[in-house]
Amino acid sequence: MRIAVINQKGGVAKTTTAANLGAALAQNYGSMPSVPPQSGPASGNAAKMRPNSKKNPKLRLIDLDPQGSLLRYRKSIKGAVFHAPHADELRALLEEDAPSVVDCPPGLDDATRDLLLAHTDIVLIPLQPAYDALIGMVRTIETVEAAQATNPRLSFKVLLTMYRGRPSARQIRDDVQAAYPDNVCKAIIPYSLVFEETAALAQPVLSHAPDSTAARAYLKLAKESLTWQ
Ligand SMILES: Nc1ncnc2c1ncn2[C@@H]1O[C@H](COP(=O)(O)OP(=O)(O)OP(=O)(O)O)[C@@H](O)[C@H]1O
Numbered sequence: 001m002r003i004a005v006i007n008q009k010g011g012v013a014k015t016t017t018a019a020n021l022g023a024a025l026a027q028n029y030g031s032m033p034s035v036p037p038q039s040g041p042a043s044g045n046a047a048k049m050r051p052n053s054k055k056n057p058k059l060r061l062i063d064l065d066p067q068g069s070l071l072r073y074r075k076s077i078k079g080a081v082f083h084a085p086h087a088d089e090l091r092a093l094l095e096e097d098a099p100s101v102v103d104c105p106p107g108l109d110d111a112t113r114d115l116l117l118a119h120t121d122i123v124l125i126p127l128q129p130a131y132d133a134l135i136g137m138v139r140t141i142e143t144v145e146a147a148q149a150t151n152p153r154l155s156f157k158v159l160l161t162m163y164r165g166r167p168s169a170r171q172i173r174d175d176v177q178a179a180y181p182d183n184v185c186k187a188i189i190p191y192s193l194v195f196e197e198t199a200a201l202a203q204p205v206l207s208h209a210p211d212s213t214a215a216r217a218y219l220k221l222a223k224e225s226l227t228w229q
């Protein structure tokens with residue numbers, strides 16, 4: 001599963017989402033067998049979680065932002081391999097079809113965006129519930145729909161972030177769910193000041209504040225993402 005975190009609008013939690021989803025996937029699901037046992041006394045949830053000799057390849061965290069924002073998490077996210085590839089390297093990485101989370105800059109250039117959309121399974125669109133962020137979401141969905149002509153595996157998910165539950169935010173949530181009923185993540189990331197600390201420290205919230213609602217929300221997103229087939 002190759003997930004690209006894209007929204008042309010800046011500051012909507014793309015990097016925060018790539019880092020925290022990446023950390024949750026790498027820490028909690030990295031040792032899951034790629035083929036769960038089907039039958040016998042060892043079947044069931046415990047067996048499914050047991051490390052298996054046929055493990056998934058390591059999660060790739062791919063930073064396409066020249067600012068290197070995701071790369072800052074290199075030391076704090078264990079169990080993932082970080083990349084900051086040029087275009088040719090990106091193509092090769094994506095063509096291998098290994099589990100990946102790609103962090104994109106706000107103004108992703110057309111060539112990189114086209115390459116990414118041709119070799120991605122899910123475009124994850126973080127949406128801060130504000131009307132200007134909706135424009136970035138709609139433009140991103142349009143590019144996804146255009147790319148589906150050549151990449152039928154491609155789909156998108158909208159992730160509400162920085163959510164405070166105010167009436168205007170609830171209205172945006174309801175409108176987006178009504179417009180794209182199959183494409184809105186069940187996980188909603190709450191607004192939380194803990195992200196100021198984790199961004200400054202370049203640490204995932206799962207290790208900095210594992211019991212926080214923010215950490216639980218990204219964990220829920222990670223579990224949900226495993227169903228995006
Ligand atoms: N759920 C949240 N609650 C509060 N603050 C948040 C939340 N998620 C992210 N932030 C903060 O919002 C700011 C922008 O987040 P981030 O850098 O992830 O956005 P971005 O979309 O990657 O930005 P850019 O477009 O510049 O790459 C950061 O200061 C981050 O700590």
Ligand SMILES: [Mg+2]
Pocket residue numbers: 014015016065069104105
């Ligand atoms: Mg960023």
